[in-house]
Amino acid sequence: MSSTPEHVDVLIVGAGLSGIDAAFHLQRAFPWRTYAIFEMRDASGGTWDLFRYPGIRSDSDMFTLGYRHRPWLGDKAIADGDSILEYVRDTAAENGIDKHIRYRHRVLRASWSSAENRWTVTAEHDGEQVVITANFLFSCSGYYRYDVGYTPDFQGTERFSGPIVHPQHWPEKLDVAGKKVVIVGSGATAVTLGPALAEQGAHITMLQRSPSYIISMPARDAFADRVRRILPARAAYALARAKNVGLSTFMYQVSQRYPKRMRAWIHGLQERWLPPGYDIDTHFNPRYNPWDQRLCLVPNGDLFRAIRQGKLDMVTDRIDTFTETGLHLASGRDLEADIIITATGLNLTVFGGIDLVVDGREIKLPDAMAYKAMMLSDVPNFAFIIGYTNASWTLKADLVCEYVVRLLRHMDAKGYAKATPIRDPSVGTSPFLNFEPGYVLRALDILPKQGDRAPWKLHMNYLRDLPKLRYGKLTDPAMVFERAERRAEVAASE
Template sequence: MDTTTIGSGSAGAEAADLRAVDVLVIGAGLSGIAAGYHLQTRCPGIDYAILEARDAIGGTWDLFRYPGIRSDSDMYTLGFGFRPWIGDKVFADGPSIRDYVRDTAAEFGIDRRILFGHRVVSADWDSATARWRVLVEAGPERRPRRFTCRVLYACSGYYDYAAGHMPDWPGMADFRGSIIHPQDWPADLDHRDKRVVVIGSGATAVTLVPALAESAAHVTMLQRSPTYIVARPSRDAAAGWLRRHLPERLAFRAARWKNVLLSIYFYNLARRKPALVKSKILAGVRHQLGPDQDRHFTPAYDPWDQRLCLVPDGDLFRAIRAGTASVVTDGIERFTETGLRLTSGEELAADIVVAATGLRMKLLAHITLSVDGRPVRVGETTSYKGMMLSGVPNFALALGYTNASWTLKCELTAQHLCRLIRRMDARGADWFMPRPPAPGLATRPAIDLASGYVRRAAADLPRQGDRKPWRLNQNYLLDMAALRYGSVVDDNLAFGQRRDAGGAG
């Protein structure tokens, strides 16, 4: 990789640490490591670097350290297609996933391309040179560094790593116990024999409650409204059979495809016949807890209007049956010195309150994006093939599925980006860019869920259209056909040369 020093005097001091690469990847989580693998495999000779704001590989799986953290997607699809997951758990714990991501980066030499403690502040596309100019803060002292690249690939996820969503409830300052957000879990927090209230009903809450209930005096899951919760075995019997009878890699591929097809079938069934799927889910809850718990597990919306929650081996239900955990559906009037007063007037005593109240979405991780000095307002762009933004040259972002494993879509995106780079070079072009869609295209938010964290960020998310290539499929088979095997070129994608080479820019 090149390191270039340019200029002299004060200008030279400002740009004394300029590094030029072909592709700059932002983020060293699952999607960033997948990007590194496919770039070096499918684009030999491409010079790339990965910038990671934190000091470790793993992204989400290194950041979150709360008790019981685990995947809510099966590991045969959350794992990389190029390096099979060989653990026997379908839903692996956070440390195991973190180790898997780190080991993958080391095995393929991707870790040697990562610059840790490098937080991207801004990126401006310069049409005259057909390069991105990227400003970075490096290290704890936030020393400015500058990079240029031909292609910028954002693999920074879609939520804010700085802090989670924390409502401002009345009386919080009066509470004598501890108020914790799972994103900032204290390593020294002792919850043994304590009364714990977990506010929320999403994936984090249903993970935390059974884990805390193992040693807490009691754990209450306090929810404003219910979520669909489905129990699944923690071990995949079919995958186990395949591993006993087939070579390892073939068994992994078979298990992966089995789970891909099942998830697509279930999601489509839920959208076509929501009443049927709802009745099946609630029947499963009644089997676990009996009919007296119906009001705590019967949402007002249809399945997959928001994400479903999976509980391995029904651990949440098991804790409720054992009496170590319970569910309360009510609103919060205020905090008191000893707990919470609910809208109904009920008092919940607590020593620790965990606000599992969701994420703050931040699609580009606080990066200021611009083209020739003009700010890019992401909420005014339209997503192209679920991976690029209209009017933004040589830029891609990894945006995974909401109804399946994140990694499935991110690997397809990385593969298609490599195809784009090869096509651009073969044409002698310097840039590619999705043209703004034709007037009249009906659009809606790119992440089409009714969840609170999505609604709060809707204005800052790109739009999607009602037809390809502007529509996000949320379907691995359709995306595989389009991104891995479909044409790279269409009428909505422009190629060109830099301005100082006589191109349109």
């Protein structure tokens, strides 16, 4: 005779930056509600626990990457990975959230029953299946695979005599001192690793197929330092956060509207940071416009400093094949290497690879449409967090968490057991992420769609989302609520 599965009001999937945020908002608003966090790994922190490569740091300032409800008190605006991990875990411990985390629980399947108005979730824990039911399912698992990073199918890798390392699987002990290290890639990971390994005594060659936009940013925020001296911590944090939101939004909008001017401005900055006569047009002149892909930030110009000091060389070319001693390039040039690091990107996966089923019907994500970029069409009582591509992840996470709290309060007040976004067939479709890095383009066929009008259209604009998600109406024609006792559809406009 099978036992009745454990039941919680809300099941959160993922104990990283987003999952801890979701738990904080949930328990503050509803201290009587039960919840659990299923985390597939054996530690919390998500990205900041997974990545262990030298120099790992935030690619956004900590006054916006930090939680709205917990001031970042660290000295650096661009913080190292260990400090961010400590911040996330301290937030969980201070609020008792860590007691709700169940490690090594990989969610495999979530099945919604309209007859019971609840999810039945199946997870794997230490080789055995665990079943739990929940009224609401909240996916906070990010959007990339933790077990396998992306590496192109390079020719001849088996011939190379040295180690080939992907940053997502960094060895505990990798001695680079005095070694020739080639880093393949031009994104945030590559520009972080280059200067860090140069400081460890390696000579670095960064090999890029095409350049990225890279600009220097002070490691400390002078404005934040000033306001901290005269204001209480929370007020100073809020002010620094508001300033950085405004600045990043301004830069993004200018980049989108005046790309030639922004490109020229960045070029002018790089001329000052690089040695006289440096070939900027080859190595720092991307094919795309600013912010069509994420801008890479380097604290205190460490990448440019490494170039000036002769510790780091940039090479813009394509790999023809790996050789016994390094790489043979398409141009005919050979690069010697003792170690090759493939900082070539991520593999995306949606909602941690969970199979979603609603009343026996499998949800095919490419056929679904995202509602307010946080729920899915025809999927009841389900929300997810996918952060901004042009700003800090946590800005969006905070807004989604606040919206979910408001939604649950509305359902409590009206006696609703079920909230489902219903797709309008007349709404046109477009890719969920209007963003061009390789990891997104490779995954377009597994992502849901966005629509061509509200509330189905995605806006990568925090200031535009803020009034709608934090204060806007919860009711619109697309959202349908249902009461448990009669399961009659009630339009949100009623």
